[in-house]
Amino acid sequence: xxxxxxxINTDVxxxxxxxxxxxxxxxxxxxxxxxxxxxxxxxxxxxxxxxAYVSMARAAGGSSRLWSRAxxxxxxxxxxxxxxxxxRKRKVTWKISSKRRRSNQRAPVVEEAAERLRNLVPGGxxxxxxxxxxxxxxxxxCLSMQVKVMQCLVDGLHYNKN
Amino acid sequence: xxxxxxxxxxxxxxxxxxxxxxFDHDDFxxxxxxxxxxxxxxxxxxxxxxxxxxxxxGFHHHDADxxxxxxxxxxxxxxxxxxxxxxxxxxxxxxxLPQGSGxxxxxQATASTTTGGTTxxxxxxxxxxxxxxxxxxPHSIAERxxxxxxxxxxxSLQELVPNGNKTDKASMLDEIIDYVKFLQLQVKVLSMSRxxxxxxxxxxxxxxxxxxxxxxxxxxxxxxxxHQVAKLMEEDMGSAMQYLQGKGLCxxxxxxxxxxxxxxxPSRNPFVKDTGVPLSPNLSTTTVANGNGSSLVTxxxxxxxxxx
Numbered sequence: 001x002x003x004x005x006x007x008i009n010t011d012v013x014x015x016x017x018x019x020x021x022x023x024x025x026x027x028x029x030x031x032x033x034x035x036x037x038x039x040x041x042x043x044x045x046x047x048x049x050x051x052a053y054v055s056m057a058r059a060a061g062g063s064s065r066l067w068s069r070a071x072x073x074x075x076x077x078x079x080x081x082x083x084x085x086x087x088r089k090r091k092v093t094w095k096i097s098s099k100r101r102r103s104n105q106r107a108p109v110v111e112e113a114a115e116r117l118r119n120l121v122p123g124g125x126x127x128x129x130x131x132x133x134x135x136x137x138x139x140x141x142c143l144s145m146q147v148k149v150m151q152c153l154v155d156g157l158h159y160n161k162n
Numbered sequence: 163x164x165x166x167x168x169x170x171x172x173x174x175x176x177x178x179x180x181x182x183x184x185f186d187h188d189d190f191x192x193x194x195x196x197x198x199x200x201x202x203x204x205x206x207x208x209x210x211x212x213x214x215x216x217x218x219x220g221f222h223h224h225d226a227d228x229x230x231x232x233x234x235x236x237x238x239x240x241x242x243x244x245x246x247x248x249x250x251x252x253x254x255x256x257x258x259l260p261q262g263s264g265x266x267x268x269x270q271a272t273a274s275t276t277t278g279g280t281t282x283x284x285x286x287x288x289x290x291x292x293x294x295x296x297x298x299x300p301h302s303i304a305e306r307x308x309x310x311x312x313x314x315x316x317x318s319l320q321e322l323v324p325n326g327n328k329t330d331k332a333s334m335l336d337e338i339i340d341y342v343k344f345l346q347l348q349v350k351v352l353s354m355s356r357x358x359x360x361x362x363x364x365x366x367x368x369x370x371x372x373x374x375x376x377x378x379x380x381x382x383x384x385x386x387x388x389h390q391v392a393k394l395m396e397e398d399m400g401s402a403m404q405y406l407q408g409k410g411l412c413x414x415x416x417x418x419x420x421x422x423x424x425x426x427x428p429s430r431n432p433f434v435k436d437t438g439v440p441l442s443p444n445l446s447t448t449t450v451a452n453g454n455g456s457s458l459v460t461x462x463x464x465x466x467x468x469x470x
Contacts, residue, residue, distance in 0.1 A: 049353040110312060113335035120342050130308065133315035136338065140322050143345040150352040 019149050021055035056146045074122065387411070 029047055114129045121132070121139050320326040320334060323341045328334045387409065394402035406413060 049350055052349055052353055107309070109332050110335070113332070113339065116339050117342070120339065120346070130311045130315055133312065133319060136342065137315070137319050137322060140319070140338075140342060140345065143342070143349065147345060147348045147352065150349065154352060154355060 025051040025055045056142055
């Protein structure tokens with residue numbers, strides 16, 4: 001059997017793509033709001049975090065991954081923006097229910113872990129376990145890439161200050 | 163005619179069995195039983211040929227009586243090995259004996275499903291192999307496929323997650339979940355420390371609005387925090403940690419703190435015990451003498467307002 005990675009399509013965006021999107025969103029943020037008032041800090045933190053996630057989702061190839069789509073949709077909902085995606089309806093929801101009816105052999109250990117994963121990974125609500133694990137793998141790769149980029153940015157900025 | 167249809171699926175793969183256009187039962191069975199030993203390529207993990215011969219000859223005897231009632235199991239491409247091997251090695255008679263030789267091609271299909279044991283489905287699911295004693299029920303096949311898929315995905319996840327050498331599936335899943343939570347927390351902390359975000363948090367603690375560097379604090383605030391933390395630590399470490407985290411502080415052994423403060427350049431090692439995020443070099447430290455003898459240091463990010 002071929003190696004698992006060849007069967008599953010996990011191509012992670014490059015760091016510079018994400019960095020580009022992220023910096024763009026950050027500069028947008030800076031233009032919008034003044035950040036001096038202390039009571040706004042929490043708000044600002046949240047904005048930055050959201051900007052990070054949104055730019056990550058966009059860098060990850062916007063609509064090709066389920067979790068990125070869900071992320072973008074959630075973010076757009078907060079801003080009351082209307083988001084358009086290509087017509088790819090989620091047909092998996094009915095599949096889950098019918099399979100559950102049929103047999104009760106779902107390894108319960110795996111299933112409860114999958115439940116927890118679904119809460120963590122965005123857009124995991126309507127997915128089957130195998131698909132969910134695919135998404136998780138891609139999500140983990142993207143998250144670690146995001147952390148590395150942000151790390152470099154923080155270090156660079158602080159170092160330059162000194 | 164009937165028998166020829168039996169052998170045509172297997173003829174392409176098995177070099178051993180011939181399939182002439184027409185022959186009757188006698189020739190067919192004679193051919194099989196006279197050909198010993200089986201070539202090793204035919205059988206997967208072949209028993210020594212002698213046992214095969216024994217089974218074959220034993221069967222031959224039995225066969226001589228009711229020859230025209232014996233039907234062979236239809237042999238498909240991939241599974242003829244299994245069928246023959248399983249059939250002969252155990253010595254049991256897996257063959258069903260239908261009454262009358264009339265509709266043999268039809269009855270074979272039903273016979274193979276009803277014999278249980280060594281049956282092999284011919285063309286239903288070519289990629290699934292039904293083993294002995296297992297139901298060839300499509301539900302369980304789908305179940306097995308699904309489980310294999312999940313196992314394979316878990317293996318690829320295992321390579322991603324550090325510390326993924328657990329063999330137990332449950333603990334592996336727990337690792338994965340914890341790692342995702344950890345990464346999300348890292349992003350949150352990084353976005354907090356970016357652009358002096360934590361400056362706000364620490365400025366709330368120490369009522370200094372201006373950015374002060376090596377701030378050994380508005381000591382009133384620090385002492386209050388210290389007392390609070392000490393009190394919390396007595397009851398439960400977890401809540402103490404959470405309290406500190408809410409204030410943007412963290413706990414670390416003194417030796418590490420001294421290393422940090424003497425460092426002149428930012429270092430990438432994870433100093434913090436809780437989150438693996440390296441601290442920025444602009445730190446202000448307060449020393450707390452813990453109740454149980456060890457001294458811990460609380461570190462907070464300096465309130466530096468940076469303009470990118």
